[in-house]
Amino acid sequence: MRKVLLLGLMWFLCSAIAFAQDRVVTGTVISTEDNLGVPGATVIVKGTTNGTATDLDGKFSLSVPQSGGVLVASFVGFLSQEITIGNQSDFTIMLEPDAKLLSEVVVTGYGTQSKREVTGAVSQIKGELIENLPLQSFDRAMQGRAAGVQVSSANGLPGGAVNIRIRGVGSVNAGNEPLYIVDGVQLNSRNDADFTQSNPLAFLNPNDIESMEILKDAASASIYGAQAANGVVIITTKKGKSGKAQFTFNVYAGTTEPLKYLDVTDGTEVYQLRKEAYTNAGNGLPEANALNSMGELPSNWQSLTRDELDQIAADFDFYDWQREALITGQIRNYELSMSGGDDRTTYFLSGSYNQQEATVSPVNFQRGTFAVKLATQANSKLRFETNLNLSTFSQNTPFATDGAFLGNPAFSAATVLPQNPIYNEDGSFNESISGILNQNVIAVNSYNSGQQRTNQFVGNIAANYKILDNLTFRSLFGLDYRLVQGEDYTDPRTPDGRGVQGRGSIQSNWNVNFITTQTLSYNKTFNSVHNVSGIYGIEFRQETNQGISGSATGFPTFQFRTVQSAAIPEDITSFWTGFKRLGTFLQVNYDYNKKYLVTLTGRYDGSSRFGADNLYGFFPSIRAGWYLKEEDFLKSSSTISELKLRVSYGITGNDQIGNFDSRGLYQGVGTYNGSGGIRPVGLANPELSWEKNRTFNIGLDYGLFGNRVSGAIDVFNRESTDLLFPQPILWTNGFGSVTRNVGSLENRGVEFEISTVNVNTPSGFRWNTDFNITYIENELTSLYDGLTELPSDPAIRVGESLGSYFSYEYAGVNPATGRPMWYDIDGNLKYQVQAADRKILGNSLPSWYGGMNNTFSYKGLELTVFFQYEYGRLIPDGQVGFMRENASRLTLNALQQTYDARWTEPGQITYQPRVYSGGTEPRSSGMNTGGASLFNADYIRLKQVSLAYNLQPALLSKIGLTRARIYATGVNLWTYADGYPGYDPEFLGSATGIIPQTRNITLGLQVGF
Missing domain, CATH: 2.170.130.10 (TonB-dependent receptor, plug domain)
Known part of the structure; x- marks a missing residue:
């Protein structure tokens, strides 16, 4: 007991001595912006956890060592300030706003x-x-x-x-x-x-x-x-x-080239496939039949031996149609902008010209833009603003724009039989193309023409009037006007135009979108800590869209290419549609000392798209935030520099449907007994209403180690209800279905964002990384009338994701026969598939996606490397599907990969079946069916690499410039897509005949003066 008392006495004496070595200092933390005290600022002794927070007036009191040290004062939105304590006992610490953070x-x-x-x-x-x-x-x-x-x-x-x-x-x-x-x-x-x-x-x-x-x-x-x-x-x-006035001139130029060329077989290999197909089908004379199907059988074939027929195929030349169709294009861009102003008026003007050729000639894009942004303070209360964007852009698209893939070079160039010459010896186009693609797609692309031109204006004019110091009225009028015109010409020298002596069409489409928004905004702080703001508004939007088109056939010669030159009018059509939307909204924000934050929002909208009984809908929401970093238990943390918790719930609507889906419409259908007639084309549904979207979100914003690591994490559940479906009705109504609000689905997911300062040296070298990743699940949760699925491809099934593939699971090739095998619903192997054997194989929506950007900088030199990726997605590829049939069903070229992998003898283990001449085996049970036709579309892409050098200020001043930057940029430089044989795994849909993306490389110069 005595020892315990002695120890306690020693501890007390030591503490007293230590306390006697401390002293108390006081002070005030003041903002240089308004010379007022900063409440809630943190003041600590540098290198320790000894600290305090300022009161409502910005004052503080803190015990510090007798030996002195350094005080560090900090507050969010301000630059930290360090002051040596010395012998001073009262401090006035001035904090300057952090311009970067406030921006x-x-x-x-x-x-x-x-x-x-x-x-x-x-x-x-x-x-x-x-x-x-x-x-x-x-x-x-x-x-x-x-x-x-x-x-x-x-x-x-x-x-x-x-x-x-x-x-x-x-x-x-x-x-x-x-x-x-x-x-x-x-x-x-x-x-x-x-x-x-x-x-x-x-x-x-x-x-x-x-x-x-x-x-x-x-x-x-x-x-x-x-x-x-x-x-x-x-x-x-x-x-x-x-x-x-500051002027900036920017120019870059470069090249564009295909992401890839498909690795295809040559004519001799196509012959071998056709020969095997006839042999496996038990047809006689496989050599002669193979040459005949390729259009290469000589008239004296009956006098030739099998070896001599094989030799004909061995002597085939190979013509690279892909590299003739998919070429290197040019990119050019020129820009000039001017910015400046004074205390009352500021302006920004910009003009640009952009031109890019596609890898399919003569497809290209050209755009000219002119933008004006003006703002002027008429007096202390009134401010005017205007933003005007004028643009004109055009596209050349000489092949069919409606997805007709046979006339598309991206499809046909890879699939045409490669022994066909592209040109005749005299340089003219070869018009005798054998195989199912009996047209020279290079010639078709050269003969036909098509152009779409768009003239667009997007702009607004607005006025802000300060009624009171805390109350402002804003009036905005905006317009989005778009005129789209198109001309298409099918040359009479092409297969599609030959029978009608050419076809031409012309189209015009006008879209006028008007909006006006009138708002009152309020902002006031009470007792320095209660911040209240809000906005009330009324908004009206009206959009009209109308168009006219016509076509004709019978052109005198191919030199005549306009519709008025044609002899036979074919058709003429026109349309008009439009909608109106009127809404009013209110949003109120409250926060206590920027620590506890709440926002309430409500909007009441009316839309002409919906039925008379449901023209209006109410869409409320609430969101709240808690700035945890300002709590006492985290204020002095040197590890956590930012921490904010967010929670929100809200309801929004979806009115992206036809303008008259709720109406009972009539349509003109010609004449009856010399008079015009009409008929009903839609059944009215006055109860048709909005699709509703309810989202719950919880998120965390964080910063660590002085924000060297920062980012956000969000978890969300998005529920869509009252889905718009065409619901079947009795045929006695005269219609098969009516659009109603039935069904629901959900999207659940997690989002993660992180930004890091990996390296930041005194010499000026800096390395930053920004990374984001999203995981998401989609599920259809209900339909109507107790149904669990609807006939659709991809599938629409309750409990499954939209875009799901409900089909047959591929089991590979029987090593003994070379025939493709499938799993039935019980997992047993079989040759012929049935509807009852279908199962969910995957879906077209990726489960994971995101990107990563790395930026390196050192004394004017900058390097940016950006990757983008998707994971967990299956897609069909119609073009690859045709080519994987190995020329067995259709006389098309094949992929080298599937040629090399095909089954050729008993005992061979492979995924690629034997070739077979005839439609039954490859069509119903081949590589273009079920799971065999689906491809893993996971990919990671080097989306961008940019290297730039900024000239140093000392040199700029000598040459009279304010800025000079030389840069090189590459886009879509590299793609890793394990096992995907097509052009690009990114595309949605079947990818049949879609023009592939391009790899772009440019070199540019930007100067300011």
Whole structure:
């Protein structure tokens, strides 16, 4: 007991001595921005955990060592300040705003928020990340750069269409495209002209973009109500900055080439396949039959021996149709911009010209743009703004744009029998092409012509009036006007045009999209800690779309190519459609000292697309945030620099259906007894309503080690209900179905984003990494009338993902016979498949996708390496499917891979069946059926490599420039897709005849003066 008391006394004395060696200092932390105290700022003794937080007036009191040390004062949004303690006992510490942090503003709905205040699931892509990429539309540049956003090319045409899915597929029959907004103008992103594959979003020069924000959860997007079920993409273009006029000239040029050429067999190998096919089928004279099917049987064949017939095939020449059809193209881009202004007025002007040739000549894309952005402060209360974007772009597409693959060089060049010469000896096109593709696709591509031209204007004018210091009225009027015109000509020298002496068509489509938004916004802080803001608005949108088209045949000669030159009018059609939408919305934000944050949103929308009983819908949401870093238990943490918890729930609507799906429509059907007649073409459903999207989201924003590691984690559940389905009805109604709100589906997933500063040395070398990955599951949860599936391919089945393949499982080749085998529903082997043997084999929606960007910089030198990937997806490939039949059913060329792997003798173990002459075996049980026709579409792609050098300021001043940058960029440089034999695993659908994507390499120069 005595020892214990002595130990206790010693501990007390030591503590007293230690305490006596400390002293108390006081002080105030003040913002240089307004000279007011900063409440909640952290003040610690450097190198220790000894610290405190300032009170509401910014004051603090802290015990410090007698020996002194260094005080470190910090607060979010300000630069940290260090002060030596010395003998001083009272301190005034001035904190300066962190300009970089404060500039991290995120555009949300009808306004902006600092990144710290955002409580929804929002991803941001800054314009500098996509600058000078040789891409024609900004949506392509989003690929792999934001978690939860899947971007897939619908085709490889320059300026061609792109599919974007935010957090999965939320509808079966309604649209799945997000809402796009450019500077407050909601765009019509649908291509309503069926004669073109151009992308309506290609009107905007990507280099004019300042930032892109993607609103992913319903709580963030619900302020846009009935049009936000599939997410919202907000594009903000560059604006002027005060100061003298600054000019920037930018030019780049380069080449584009095919991603790959398919490895195909030569004529001798095709002959061998045909010969084996006839032999396996038991047909006599296999050599003669093989040559005959290839169009190479000589008239004296009966006098030739088998060896002599084989020799004919051995002497075949090989003509590389792919390299004749898929060539190297050119890329050119020129831009000039001007920015400047004074304290009252700022301006930004930009002009550009972009031209890219596809790898299929003469397919190309040309675009000219002109953009103006003006802002002027008329007086202390009134401010005017205007944003104007004018563009004209065109595409040449001489082959069929409706997916007719036989006339498409991307399909036919690989499948034409390779012993056919492309040109005659005199240089003219060879018109005698043997095999099923009995046309010279190079000639067809050269003779035919097709062009689509788009003239587009997207702009707005807005006024902001400050009613009170905390209350502002904003009025915006916007317009998206698009005129699309097309001309197509089928030359009379081509097989399709020969019988009608040529065919020509002409089309015009006008789309007018008008929007006006009137808002009142409020912002006030009470007692320095209670921050309240809100916005109330009314919005009206009207869109009309009309078009006319006509075609004719019978041209005098191929030199006459316009419709008015034709002799026989073929048809003329026209249409008009439109819709209106009216909505009102309210959003209220509250936070306590930027620590506890809550946002309530509600929107009431009306749409003319829905039935009289359901014209209006209400779309509410709530989201909240807790800035954990400001809590006492984390304030002094040197490891955790940022930590915020977010939770949200909201409801949005989907009205991406036909404008008159709820109406009972009539259509003119010609004449009866000399008078015009009409008939009903649709059954009305006055109860038709919105598809509803309910999303729950929980997320965590984090920063570690002074934000050297930062990012976000989000978990979400997106439920779509009241799906729009054509539900069967009794035929006695005169119709087979009526569109109704039935069915539901879910998308569940996890998103992970991480940004790291891997290296940051005093010498100036820096290495940053940005990585994102998304895991998502899709499930159809209900249909109607107790049904669990609908007839469809891919399958529509309750409990399965949309895009699922419900088919026959391939079991490989019987080593004894060479015939393909299949598993029945019980797992037994069989030759002939039946409907009852089908099972789910996978689906076309990837389970994982994302991207990784690495940036290296050192004294003006920059290197960017960006990868993009998808995993967990199966796709059919119609072109490869035909070619994997090894010339057995159709007289097409074959893949070298399947030629080498084919079964040829008993005992051989392989996946590729024997060749067989006839339609039954390969069609019903061959490599173009069931699971044998599906391919693993997992891939990782080196999407971008950029190397740039920025001239140093000392040199720039000598040559009179403010900036000079030399750069080289490569896009789609390398793709790893294990086992995928086609052109590109990224494409959706069957990939039959789709123009492949290209590998682009450019060299550029950007100067400022």
